[in-house]
Amino acid sequence: MTVDVIEGIVTHLSADAAIIALVGSRVYGGILPSAEAIDIPSKCVVVKLSGGATPGFAGRTLTLDVQRIDVNTYGENDFEANRVCRAVYSALKAIERLTVANMLIHWSNPASGALSLVDRDTDWHYCMRSYQVCASEETIP
Numbered sequence: 283m284t285v286d287v288i289e290g291i292v293t294h295l296s297a298d299a300a301i302i303a304l305v306g307s308r309v310y311g312g313i314l315p316s317a318e319a320i321d322i323p324s325k326c327v328v329v330k331l332s333g334g335a336t337p338g339f340a341g342r343t344l345t346l347d348v349q350r351i352d353v354n355t356y357g358e359n360d361f362e363a364n365r366v367c368r369a370v371y372s373a374l375k376a377i378e379r380l381t382v383a384n385m386l387i388h389w390s391n392p393a394s395g396a397l398s399l400v401d402r403d404t405d406w407h408y409c410m411r412s413y414q415v416c417a418s419e420e421t422i423p
Contacts, residue, residue: 284419285385287349288312291329291374291415293383298373301327304366314356314404323406325366328354332412345419350393356408360398367396367409374413386418 288311295301296309308318308326318326334350353370357363374390381387394412401408 284347285417285421286383287347287351287385287387287415287417288329288331290383290385290387290417291351291353291390294377294380294387295327295329295370295373297382298369300369301366301373304369314354314401319404319406323356323358323404325358325362326356327366327370328356330354346388346416347419348414348416350412350414352410352412354408354410356401356406358407360407360409363407363409364396364398367411371396371411374415377415381422384421384423386420386422388416388418390415 292309292311305325305327310328312330314328330352332350332352355363355366355370357366375392377387377390379388391414392411393414396409396411398409
């Protein structure tokens with residue numbers, strides 16, 4: 283059974299001091315909760331799977347799960363959204379054999395540059411960046 287990479291990344295980001303200072307506890311997996319979207323624009327982080335091809339080395343014989351994820355960082359304006367994006371970048375780029383949420387994440391590499399956008403549903407400014415995350419398929423007790 284494979285691990286939940288999103289849970290591991292959300293747990294890691296939720297414990298990072300620089301991210302806590304910017305967004306508090308507003309780090310989510312999957313989608314921006316509707317209760318959060320009702321509020322005025324505020325800083326938060328949303329982590330979700332984005333698909334893509336699995337590298338050849340993570341094939342049949344190795345018990346590795348390599349996932350591509352998108353991280354959307356919201357803010358009151360482009361500058362604030364990008365500020366959160368930079369904090370996430372530092373936290374994810376620093377991962378090297380991290381044990382979190384009963385899993386071992388081997389690494390997280392940026393897979394794209396940052397892109398500033400405006401959410402069509404909320405009219406909030408956000409920054410999107412993709413990462414490739416490699417984790418062990420086996421859970422750690």
